[in-house]
Amino acid sequence: MxxxxxxxxxxxxxxxRNKALLPMIFALPIIQLLIIPLAADYEIKNINIAVVDHDHSGYAADLIAKITASGYFRLLDYSDSFESAYRQMEADEADLILEIPQDFEKELVITGQQKVFIAVNAINGVKGSLGSNYLNNIISDFNQGITAELMQASSAGPMKKIEITSLNWYNPYLNYQVFMVPGILVLLVTMVGAYMCxxxxxxxxxxxxxxxxxxxxxxxHHYILGKLIPFWIIGMFLFTVGFFVIARLVYGIIPLGNLFVLYGFLALYLIAMLGFGLLISTYSQTQQQAMSVVFFFMMIFVLMSGLFTSIDSMPDWAQLVAYCNPATYFIEVMRMVVLKGSQLSDIRLHFAVVTGFALLFNSWAIINYxxxx
Amino acid sequence: MSREVVIHTNQLTKQFGDFTAVDAISFDVYKGEIFGFLGANGAGKTTAMRMLCGLSTPTSGEARIAGYDVYRETEKIKMHIGYMSQKFSLYEDLTVGENIRFFGGIYGLSDQALKEKSRSLIDSLGLKKHQNSLVASLPLGWKQKLAFSVAVIHEPSIVFLDEPTGGVDPITRRQFWDLIYDAVDRGITVFVTTHYMDEAEYCNRISMMVDGVIAAMDSPGNLKVQFNAASMDDVFYDLARAAKRS
Structure with a gap:
């Protein structure tokens, strides 16, 4: 002792005393926590739309007004030539083209049917598909409005329709920051463990x-404990700062679950990651070597942990990798405990797996040291 | 001679792949001796010394340090030896006082002993003004003297010095050897490698390593007679010229 x-x-x-390391330990994580969640936001706004209007009628103008009023679209170009709109898309300026045919209003009133054409720039797949979804919704909404109006005019019977209402649990406003911040905190403690140690x-x-x-x-074991304990304490400290200062004050995230459960898991997870860092150090002779190896694993930890993309939509082999990744479990636990208020009994499996990782990394490292x- | 043997080696060998760095060396070092371990670069001195310190496991042969076996009792050996490597190896980002307290502490000195030891060390090295400066800021000669003092802080039976005075000026080297003599007076056996032949003259006995084997071993005086040489320099040239490895 x-x-x-x-x-x-x-x-x-x-x-x-290390003037290079200290800012890295304390300032960088906080800056990252302030910046990354803003960038890692999947809500698509500012979709550039080029409208080709061959009709110039009141209905066409109503439709365009409805689209621009939705807040998702920016009217980039309004013309009556498809060529001009297409050039915009070729220049990668327009994400969507909406073509309103001639006699749009006339046909709609007489026959009750009309077609509009949407072209999607699918290079940015997410933007393209979400954009066309939004546009479809707006058009069908517009469509219903018109139908209702016309039917009232002809005083026909009430229209039958099924409307779907949905409610978002746990993250009611579908706020991506609420989803990302707990996950990014996990990355920060992972870095402390793997890199610093x-x-x-x-x-x-x-x-x-x-x-x-x-x-x-x-x-x-004394020497190893002497290395692990300081970084364990720093990891706990950083998490606390990130969680109670940044996540709460900046993003307004207030954990629903039990803090003891969360900290218990964090303590265990840090032991696993420090063991991982220790293991790498036993195989490396120079800081450059250690740095490159840790970097390699960090990429996997970050990209294959379900932080940015859903694990369920990965191919089978990638899912396997994701479930061999300790970060996956902590990110899940963070989201479950913080956003859903999950109890200890809900994350028993996660506890077991991370205990396994902690034992594996540390005993391997001790044997190899x-x-x- | 019936003196106490503190280092005993017999056919001690270390191979790296098919390269034999140390080839079946056998010698004894007696308590209170200054034993000079000489040889050209690459002759195998450092490898041999690392085996004796328990840093490297021998391929074959036997060795006992302070009575402990180098295969099975390395941790016990470490209680009884001090080691100063070629590379300066105190913590540069700790102060003089902190280094003394840290190494004294991990060798199990009590708080009282630590306090006294720190004070006497800092006094005798003339580092009073610098006890709170980072070791990184000290001149090389002072660092080496400090490193030696830290290596014998726990009064070991043997201290191993691997080229302790490399790059140090002649005056400081002289002071360094005063520290070595002080340690010998306290009963510490000194095992030292060096490339300075004037330092070789200070040793009680010398072994010359050439290509991983001990080519000659005796007191400096006897060696000069044996090789019919005027100085240790000439003895060294005579032996090292025969080397095939470097």
């Missing part, structure tokens, strides 16, 4: 001080 005390004193002094140990290898440690009677070569 006495040895551990001396190791911890040394480690904290070094961390707080592995770089710190490999630095001692590079400078040669680890050799001085290896000729002392320090026990392996040698004082004698």
């Amino acid at each position: 006495r040895t551990l005390k001396f190791l911890l004193i040394k480690e904290f002094k070094q961390i707080f 592995s770089l710190n140990i490999v630095k001692e290898k590079e400078v040669g001080t680890i050799e001085q440690i290896n000729v002392t009677p320090i026990r392996k 040698r004082k004698t070569s």
